[in-house]
Amino acid sequence: MHETVINKIRGMYFINRLRALYKKVRWECQKCKNASTMPQPPQMATLPAARIAAFERPFTYVGIDYFGPLFVAVGRRREKRWGVIFTCLTLRAVHIEVAHSLDTSSSVMAIRNFVSRRGYPREIFSDNGTNFKASEKIICENLKDTDWAAVVSSFDEVKWRFNPPGTPHMGGAWERLVRSVKKVLFEILPSTSFTDESLRSALSEVEFILNARPLTFVSLESSDDEALTPNHLLIGSSDGYKPIGSNTLSLRQRWQLTQQFADRFWHRWVREYLPVISRRTKWFVKKRPACVGDIVVIADQDLPRNSWPKGRIVNVVRAKDGQVRSAMVATKSGILHRPIVKIAILDVGTEQSKQTLESSFTGAGVLPTKNYGRAVSNA
Known part of the structure; x- marks a missing residue:
């Protein structure tokens, strides 16, 4: 289009350095500026504290998201169910619950089910879903409601942090795992009609498969250690196999071995996994930041x-x-x-x-x- 304009002007007038003059006029045209302006991403930030919190118990820092709907057979009709994924932002472990609706009651019950099996998180991260907003008021602000007082009394110290609206990239830690859940679920059961029981069983299998995925480089050398997986810290091994301990060890020695295993895991995590997630592939340069009044x-x-x-x-x-x-x-x-x-x-x-x-x-x-x-x- 620009060459067409230059060609028409050239056919009518002789202007010295026409192309340079045309570009200058374009750059000074306010309408052209408005039409061609693009967002300028700022320099990529360092990893948040929740992603590098080594030596903390699993699911201390948790990201939550919904996925679905998934259809289940109830009698002769089909009903919707939603999966609720909880991911440990440090260990990258996954916990999946099933919600029967998108309302606040189902959201609070899913969080309570998670806490009953994984313990209380220190911080919860999520998007701005209306069910999450309502759950935050019930759980973290501890409203004096007779229906919820006994349920939320232990959540006083939990902090809930919301990403700004329209920023799914800030929740990439759990958005990417939602894709993995859907992919594994489709691969193992591509055309199965679920019931409530079979759906819960399938999601438990998906949870185990994702928690067995390697976090670090898989070495083919026999002398190297096995690649780290979330299951190593959750259940003691990547595949759930628990070796039989020696009866010669006392209770104190068994406790010490358990602590040594956890310390060895976290030392390897810091040495092998942390440098991988700290790399930056884009947004290296500082941009002109937005100012009040722009x-x-x-x-x-x-x-x-x-x-x-x-x-x-x-x-x-x-x-x-x-x-x-x-x-x-x-x-x-x-x-x-x-x-x-x-x-x-x-x-x-x-x-x-x-x-x-x-x-x-x-x-x-x-x-x-x-x-x-x-x-x-x-x-």
């Missing part, structure tokens, strides 16, 4: 590009490394909390935002005192 376009994959909402940034959320990860944007439909990877900054900012550009790029500055909603950093 005019932006919110990239919405569900809308055509010319229908993306526009607005002004009224608040930004900085990570510990000084980078802006999400922002509050005032639009005609209200205040929206969106990640920076889905915000495109237009070159029409106010003078105040331009003056704060230099200090913002170095990570200086403070947040505005006004609070427009919950803002959680994932770095």
